Amino acid sequence: MKIIDLLNQNKPSLSFEVFPPKNETSFESVKTATEEIAKLHPAFMSVTYGAGGGTSQYTLDIAKNIKSLYGVPTLAHLTCVSSTRDTVKQKINEIKSADIQNIMALRGDIPDSLKDSDRTTWDYKYAIDLIYELKSANQNFCIGAACYPEIHPESATQKDDIKRLKEKVDAGVDFLTTQMFFDNNLLYNFLYKIREAGITLPVIPGVMPITNANQVERSIKLSGSFMPQRFKSLVDKFGYNPDAMKQAGIAYATDQIIDLYANGITNVHVYSMNKPDVAAKIQDNLSDIIKK
Ligand code: FAD
Numbered sequence: 001m002k003i004i005d006l007l008n009q010n011k012p013s014l015s016f017e018v019f020p021p022k023n024e025t026s027f028e029s030v031k032t033a034t035e036e037i038a039k040l041h042p043a044f045m046s047v048t049y050g051a052g053g054g055t056s057q058y059t060l061d062i063a064k065n066i067k068s069l070y071g072v073p074t075l076a077h078l079t080c081v082s083s084t085r086d087t088v089k090q091k092i093n094e095i096k097s098a099d100i101q102n103i104m105a106l107r108g109d110i111p112d113s114l115k116d117s118d119r120t121t122w123d124y125k126y127a128i129d130l131i132y133e134l135k136s137a138n139q140n141f142c143i144g145a146a147c148y149p150e151i152h153p154e155s156a157t158q159k160d161d162i163k164r165l166k167e168k169v170d171a172g173v174d175f176l177t178t179q180m181f182f183d184n185n186l187l188y189n190f191l192y193k194i195r196e197a198g199i200t201l202p203v204i205p206g207v208m209p210i211t212n213a214n215q216v217e218r219s220i221k222l223s224g225s226f227m228p229q230r231f232k233s234l235v236d237k238f239g240y241n242p243d244a245m246k247q248a249g250i251a252y253a254t255d256q257i258i259d260l261y262a263n264g265i266t267n268v269h270v271y272s273m274n275k276p277d278v279a280a281k282i283q284d285n286l287s288d289i290i291k292k
Contacts, residue, residue: 079108
C-alpha cells in the first residue's frame with residue numbers, strides 16, 4: 001500500500017520507525033524486535049538507512065521481512081550523499097524488486113571523509129537529486145522526504161530552509177515526515193509557514209518517546225530539538241528511576257500525539273527505537289482514538 005493512499009483516508013493512525021542492525025551479530029535480535037512491532041499492525045513502518053550506506057542491505061532485509069510476515073506497509077529509507085549513481089540505481093531496483101512501494105528520499109549527513117572534498121565531483125549533493133533519480137526511474141514509487149520544524153542545522157534561516165523544502169516538494173514528493181520535536185507549538189508554527197509558502201502536501205509529525213535519561217542528551221544533540229520546561233522537569237524528577245522515567249516518557253509522547261490528532265493531524269510517526277514494549281504501550285494508550 002502507498003502511504004499517500006493511507007494518508008488520504010483521513011483517519012487518525014499511528015506508524016512506527018525502526019532501525020536496521022549495525023552488524024551481522026545483532027541481526028537476529030533486531031529482526032525479532034521489529035517483528036514484535038509489526039505484530040501491532042501499525043498503519044506502516046519505516047526502516048532507516050545506516051549513515052554512509054554500509055549496512056544498507058539490512059534495511060531491505062528488515063523491510064521485506066515485516067511486509068511478508070505481517071503485511072505491514074513499509075517505507076524504505078534511502079540516502080544518497082555518500083553513494084555513487086550506480087549504487088543508488090541498484091538500490092532503487094532492489095527496492096522495486098522487493099515490491100516495496102514507498103521510499104523516503106534523503107540526503108544523509110555528510111561523512112567526515114567527504115567534508116573537505118570537491119563537491120562538484122559528488123554524484124548527489126542534496127535529497128532533491130535523489131528525488132529526480134527516483135522520478136526518472138519511472139517506477140511509480142510513493143516518495144517521502146524529511147522536513148525540520150526547528151530548521152535543518154545547516155540552514156542559515158527558516159526562510160532558506162522552507163525555500164529549499166519547496167523545491168524538494170516540487171521535484172515530486174508525496175508526503176513529508178518531520179524531525180522529532182517536543183513542543184507541538186513549534187510544529188503548528190512550521191505548518192502555518194510552509195502552507196503560506198505553498199507547500200500543501202501531507203506532513204507526518206515524528207514523535208520520539210524519551211524513555212531513559214541518557215536518551216535526552218543524545219536526542220537533543222542529534223536533532224537540535226528544543227526541550228520545553230515541562231519536559232525538563234519530568235527528566236529532573238524521574239530521570240534517576242528507569243521505570244518511572246519510562247512511564248513518564250510514554251505519557252508525554254502520548255499526550256503530544258493526542259494533541260496532534262485533536263489539531264487535525266491524521267498520521268503520527270513514532271520513533272520507536274526498536275522497543276516493542278514502548279510501541280505497544282503508546283498504541284494501547286490510543287486504542288479508541290485510532291480504532292480501525
Ligand atoms: P536535504 O533536503 O538535501 O537538505 C539538507 C540541507 O541542505 C538543508 O539545510 C537544506 O535546506 C539544504 N539544501 C537543500 N537543497 C539545497 C540546494 N539546492 N542548495 C543549497 N542548500 C540546499 N539519515 C540517515 O542517514 N538515514 C536515515 O534513514 C534517516 N532518516 C531520516 C528521517 C527523517 C524523518 C529525518 C527528519 C531525518 C532522517 N535522517 C536520516 C537524517 C538526514 O539524513 C539528515 O538530517 C541530513 O543532514 C539531511 O537530509 P535531508 O534529506 O533533509 O537533506
